[in-house]
Amino acid sequence: MSKILIVEDERAIVEILKFNLRKEGYDTVEALDGEAGLNLALTEDPDLILLDVMLPKMNGFDVCATLRAEGRAMPILMLTAREEEADKVFGLEAGADDYITKPFSMRELLARVKANIRRRSIDSGAAPSGAAIQAGPLSIDPIRYIVSKNGTPIDLTQKEFDLLKLLITERGQVFTREQLMEQVWNYDYYGDMRTVDVTVRRLREKIEDNPGAPEFILTRRGVGYYFAP
Numbered sequence: 001m002s003k004i005l006i007v008e009d010e011r012a013i014v015e016i017l018k019f020n021l022r023k024e025g026y027d028t029v030e031a032l033d034g035e036a037g038l039n040l041a042l043t044e045d046p047d048l049i050l051l052d053v054m055l056p057k058m059n060g061f062d063v064c065a066t067l068r069a070e071g072r073a074m075p076i077l078m079l080t081a082r083e084e085e086a087d088k089v090f091g092l093e094a095g096a097d098d099y100i101t102k103p104f105s106m107r108e109l110l111a112r113v114k115a116n117i118r119r120r121s122i123d124s125g126a127a128p129s130g131a132a133i134q135a136g137p138l139s140i141d142p143i144r145y146i147v148s149k150n151g152t153p154i155d156l157t158q159k160e161f162d163l164l165k166l167l168i169t170e171r172g173q174v175f176t177r178e179q180l181m182e183q184v185w186n187y188d189y190y191g192d193m194r195t196v197d198v199t200v201r202r203l204r205e206k207i208e209d210n211p212g213a214p215e216f217i218l219t220r221r222g223v224g225y226y227f228a229p
């Protein structure tokens with residue numbers, strides 16, 4: 001059963017999220033402030049986190065950035081209260097995989113949760129290692145979710161990993177943002193394309209020697225992105 005951590009200081013929202021997620025068959029744990037949320041994220045290792053931005057003690061951006069700095073890769077959906085552009089992009093920059101604007105429809109939220117969650121592999125330790133995909137100094141193990149560059153492991157979030165894996169297995173093929181949104185985020189509707197752009201930027205910062213002049217993930221101007229053939 002997938003476990004979802006809800007970090008939200010409005011009890012009414014916590015209760016309605018908890019009720020609906022449990023009805024869908026998810027297990028939930030809840031925290032009412034940022035510090036408690038961070039601690040639960042580290043100790044409970046949830047499969048996905050719903051993370052409010054404005055929280056007592058520690059805000060959602062800081063919780064998210066801290067988890068990523070700790071190498072935690074679980075999907076994080078930020079709950080942003082405002083329509084402000086800055087909020088959304090800031091959340092993505094902090095390492096969130098997606099965001100949803102309050103007030104949200106429960107149906108949309110559940111669809112996002114489902115799209116972002118990945119079934120935990122039965123036993124990743126015992127699973128046979130897939131054939132690693134090599135691309136110059138990069139090596140990707142698609143089964144164990146490990147990426148390394150010149151033998152040094154690189155911490156990627158799940159969405160960063162999925163995006164890299166797709167591009168690298170279809171090397172040279174140009175994907176539009178819409179195609180990436182559909183295949184990596186599993187959305188059957190058009191989400192915000194900036195989610196794709198920011199994830200590409202974060203990925204470049206992690207794998208490229210010079211993110212400003214990438215040699216692996218390239219831009220086809222006006223079309224989309226592709227992995228250097």
Ligand code: CA
Pocket residue numbers: 008009010052053054055
């Ligand atoms: Ca709040």
